[in-house]
Amino acid sequence: MRASERAYATLRSDIINWRLTPGTVLGEVELSARLGVSRTPIREALAKLTAEGLSEPQSGRGVVVSEISLDHLDELFELRTALECRAAELAAQRCDPEIFSNLHHQLLNAGELITAEDPSRADYYQLAADLDAAVDAAVGNHYLTQALKNLRVHLVRVRRLGKDNPARLRDAAREHAAIALAIANRNPAVASAATTVHLDNSLRHLLSTAS
Numbered sequence: 001m002r003a004s005e006r007a008y009a010t011l012r013s014d015i016i017n018w019r020l021t022p023g024t025v026l027g028e029v030e031l032s033a034r035l036g037v038s039r040t041p042i043r044e045a046l047a048k049l050t051a052e053g054l055s056e057p058q059s060g061r062g063v064v065v066s067e068i069s070l071d072h073l074d075e076l077f078e079l080r081t082a083l084e085c086r087a088a089e090l091a092a093q094r095c096d097p098e099i100f101s102n103l104h105h106q107l108l109n110a111g112e113l114i115t116a117e118d119p120s121r122a123d124y125y126q127l128a129a130d131l132d133a134a135v136d137a138a139v140g141n142h143y144l145t146q147a148l149k150n151l152r153v154h155l156v157r158v159r160r161l162g163k164d165n166p167a168r169l170r171d172a173a174r175e176h177a178a179i180a181l182a183i184a185n186r187n188p189a190v191a192s193a194a195t196t197v198h199l200d201n202s203l204r205h206l207l208s209t210a211s
Helices: 003-016 028-035 039-052 073-094 097-108 122-138 142-162 166-184 190-211
Strands: 057-058 060-067
Touching: 003 028, 003 039, 003 142, 028 039, 039 057, 073 122, 073 142, 073 166, 073 190, 097 122, 097 166, 122 142, 122 166, 142 190, 166 190
Parallel strands: none
Antiparallel strands: 057 060
16 A cells, blocks of 8 residues: 555544544644655645545645534435435345345344443444445445445544434434345335435434534
């Protein structure tokens, strides 16, 4: 992996997981020392992050981690609904049902992963990511999965604004389980409907955190 790609991957992960919080200055000199690469790869990585909307130039400060808010959440979820509902429909038509049946059973028990012993919810979020990956694989459409990949970058950041509410996460796990079951049953209409319910509940929860 090229130095710029390593720098990009590290910084992208740090931003998405809030190790680098919105507004943090991404100074080339400091990052070069921290990541052990020259300033040229850092510059290339920052250009790529800016193109993705994860960083932005700020007058007098250089490049900073981009701010994130709930102001444009409706627009984000309009796109999310269009992409994820269609992906669920296609997955139901093209999937290996056994894969989604297994995910359904795991998601039914996902509430057990949401404990005080794991405040980062790493196991829970990994299971949700496994469902996303299974849908992407079943869909088999590069353009759709790439659009979803780009969208999820911002959704992961937005998720932190919901404050990782345990009750909401348990509800979301059940909603994910319903999506997995509908796909396993090869029912595109139900898969799309279950996805719509999940997204509507997620949006309402996020908006409630801002009130």
